[in-house]
Amino acid sequence: MTDRQATAKVAAAPPGPAAFHLSINNPTVRAILAQLGVGLAVALVAWYLVGNTMDNLARLSIASGFGFLDRQAGFQIGETLIEFGPQDLYSEAFLVGILNTLKVSGVGILLATILGVVLGIARLSSNWLVARIAAFYVETVRNIPLLLQLFLWYGLLTEGLPGPRQAFEPLPGVFLSNRGLKLPAPADDPIWAWVAALFGLGVILTLVIAGWNAKRQAATGKRLSMLPFGLGLIVGLPLLALLAGGGGAIDVPVLQGFNFRGGMTLSPEFAALLFGLVIYTAAFIGEIVRSGILAVPRGQTEAATALGLTRGQLLRLVVLPQALRVIIPPTTNQYLNLTKNSSLAVTIGYPDFVSIANTTINQTGQAVEGVLSIMAAYLVISLSLSFLMNWYNSRVALVER
């Protein structure tokens, strides 16, 4: 009883807000002083560095500011998604670079995800040979610098391959030579409009049937398998249109004289960069997928089997949604790494943003602006990508009640 009274007394001790003592021992005062000190120190260092830079730029008579963006670039770029010539502006060259970076990162992310998921599942395979080969792949690729792999791929794709006349043809219509990888591509043909329209129609019809199916399942407990409908409508309809249109819709590369004509070309630079990035990042994604699947407790699988779910339903409805929660955040990091690593393009001559900014720095001497543009471009790409992935992550995240 006395104890409790004592506690009550102590708790009641401070009458109103504590009296403020302006003393070096007051935690609030110390916190403010410390922050002021650090802020001031950082500002001083920044002021000193900027001052030095200004002096140096003036002494070396290097222009400053982003005025150079409106001048003619005067260099040619090997691969562009938009029209570009030497008479175009630096700002347009930058745009070409950013588009090239986005192109290789986008395709790379897509392929690395597919290969990574396959690897992650392969490492957990009950087939000893498959599991060992996947493990060997992951260990080898992860422990060798990406740049070395890029050099090796570039060497293999330029020096290691024969000329167009002796090109390898791993699949019909696909040619691998020292001029790059030639692939069949959609030709300029009206049939593609029909294909696209039927694809859209297929998607809409599938969604309608799926909605009806869900309603029916809620009402009767019976469920139709959606796979034949989806496959038939989304893939079958466009394919039918393509077949009806004849063979003219696809442009297959053909050897003519000393080079190929038609089709789509992946330059050796692009192909080497893409292969390197995909193979390297897939090894990391594979490990993430593996640990994500292992993170789903065994009881979940057993309970789902006990409920009578089929193997496909088990994966789709129970294991995958739970594994995705573990997989997505680290995979986002890998996507960001892939995008940042695409800057290694500068070492093998693929004209990505860093490589174009580097050329600009060499031509104009405006290193500060060049490096700042590189950083700004990657920051924007990184932030948008992580924003996108965070949005997706919040959709699959556990909703707790």
Added chain:
Amino acid sequence: MSVSETTQERVAPIRPTQGPVAWARANLFSTWYNSLLTLLIAYLLARAIPGIIDWALIKANWTGDAAACRAAGGACWAFLAEKWRFILFGTFPDDQHWRPTLAILTMIGTLVLSADRRFWGRPLIYIWTVGLGFSALMMFGGILGLDYVPTELWGGLPLTLALSIVGLVASFPLGVLLALGRTSDLPVMRGLSVVYIELVRGVPLISILFMASVMLPLFLPAGVSIDKVLRALIGICLFSAAYVAEVVRAGLQAIPKGQVEAAKALGLGYWQRQRLIILPQALALVIPPLVNSFIASFKDTSLVIVIGLLDLLSTAKAALTDPAWRGFYKEAYLFVGIIYFLFCYALSRYSRHLETVLGQGRRR
């Protein structure tokens, strides 16, 4: 129908549960698609392996010149016999190659000794001081009758090791400070740390290296110039500090709040709390991920090729530009790749080993 007959019907044929056949049945041919995969892989391996052996051993050329190699058609190990010293040591003076060799061995020895948990704590500081000091003496020279070798002549494996090891050691204090700043209650410290960490982690290492190489000279007063290797080192430090900070932050956040409160109740100030209570626990938690970030930074040092340093990968590339020995890139990259692999694989095995050993106390 007699009883014995029914029993016989019910007994399943006895299958061996041990031995190679049973093993293959369970691990290679358990289902129809597993059998199919096994056969497919076996076919592909049977196609690929003879070609590789043919290239690496049978048709390979161990001595002679480039012409002999091209005639033989296989791997040209003679290229490595000719160039291995350049690839390993770069442009370090030829008659002094024993010095980088000793430096490499000392740095590896330092790493191996630090892997032993008996030395953790104060002995580690002595080991690192002696190890790095001796390596620096070997590389620089200038005293004790050794010729002075400027950093412009450094290259190959010692440069790669120096950049990654010194980079890690130097980035560690900054990384810990940034992690403390990011978990601090003070808005200015938190803001500065968050901006620094996110800025650096959002941009590629190449851009930081460009900055260190072209912008750093502009930052300094006129007439002051710094060495190219030092510039790369500063870039690598600033870069890895942000990554170290995130690893350390994970450790700081894993320490229960009760620890801070208990330390406060004992009357310890902020720095005393961090130094005596929080950091020892937090850093012990994050040793395995720190080893992993060391692996990443070891691989990343290969990027210094973009600012013209001759690290292990650049020397291999430079060796390939010799007109007499063009085109043997596979041999060169294989050689360098194996060196990188050995270091990284050993470190990653060690990190996994630490995870199990250190995790034992925490698991129930």
